[in-house]
Amino acid sequence: MAGTMASYEQCGELKFGQVGIANLRIRTLDIVALKNEMHERVERAPKLFRHAAVILDFSALPGCPDAETADALIDALRNAGVMPVAIAYGTPAVEKLAEQVGLPILAKFRASFERDDSPEPTRPTPVSEDTSMPAATSPAILPGLEPGLLQTQPLRSGQQVYAAGRDLTVCAMVGAGAEAIADGSIHIYGPLRGRALAGASGNAQARIFCREFNAELVAIAGTYKVLDEIPKKLLGKAVQIWLDKDQIRIEELA
CATH class of the missing domain: 3.30.70.260 (ACT domain)
Known part of the structure; x- marks a missing residue:
């Protein structure tokens, strides 16, 4: 520097x-x-x-x-x-x-x-007193969001799926070099080894959920983390990923 x-x-x-x-x-x-x-x-x-x-x-x-x-x-x-x-x-x-x-x-x-300069949207009041992790809520959805896109086939290196204006559910693997992108939230019921980018149009309330976390990169509304920045204790675990004050947060799912 x-x-x-x-x-x-x-x-x-x-x-x-x-x-x-x-x-x-x-x-x-x-x-x-x-x-x-x-x-x-x-x-x-x-x-x-x-x-x-x-x-x-x-x-x-x-x-x-x-x-x-x-x-x-x-x-x-x-x-x-x-x-x-x-x-x-x-x-x-x-x-x-x-x-x-x-x-x-x-x-x-x-x-x-x-x-960035617009007023922050009103967030729902958590029903839990545990401040270490937000209370479970329904996936955030943009106004007018269409029914979610369902991807049943594995995404392999070089492949990409983009759920424009809606959530994305992947019932398979997202392989290394592949990309799962959504304007809403992303749910991956398989290994995540590639990249997952939720809230791609700027929805900071979008989240990423995956069953086996080994992502190359995850992003919410453009803010991202790469594999080297993720605690090793979370690798291979089921996790939830969200954005908290412009910082990516990752927590293991119970």
């Missing part, structure tokens, strides 16, 4: 969107620090991040960077091991920048961050 003093504030906030592509929201335009952060992510989880497609989001900056700075950032991120493939839609200046650096504009990746 750049600077003489240790800093725990990230320069770039990395989240995952509906199709499993990483969205890098630039908070501080410190190219060296951003390169170092991304290099660390790649080193910690190379199977997930090496050569991964990344969307650049400049909406958290006070202004749009110039083309020379953006080109330098793109080169730095490529050297760190990821592949910037597009820019998240923002302002006319961002559209012009995208033309100058030769990257396409993707509009949908901005929506989840625009919810």
Whole structure:
């Protein structure tokens, strides 16, 4: 990390969107620090991040960077091991920048961050006094959510299923390199060895439930954890995963 003093504030906030592509929201335009952060992510989880497609989001900056700075950032991120493939839609200046650096504009990746400043939805009052884990409730559902999508066949490496606007139930294995994605919650009645991304459209109340937990990556509303960040005592166990104040929480199911 750049600077003489240790800093725990990230320069770039990395989240995952509906199709499993990483969205890098630039908070501080410190190219060296951003390169170092991304290099660390790649080193910690190379199977997930090496050569991964990344969307650049400049909406958290006070202004749009110039083309020379953006080109330098793109080169730095490529050297760190990821592949910037597009820019998240923002302002006319961002559209012009995208033309100058030769990257396409993707509009949908901005929506989840625009919810960050909105009032937090009212949460149901827990009926349990045990504060170590939220009381059991019905899976969170977005308004107008369709009946859940049922996946009965195993998901193998390179395969993906996406439950748009609804929950996802997988009655089989999610293998390493496979992705289970839903705008609602995800229920996996088999081993989870790949990736599970719930609340993909920004629903922070979505959850993930699985019978055998060995996930490469889990995410709720874009906030994620990779395998190396998960306590070993939870591996192979039946677990529940939810988001608590922008932090992923994982607890073993009784």
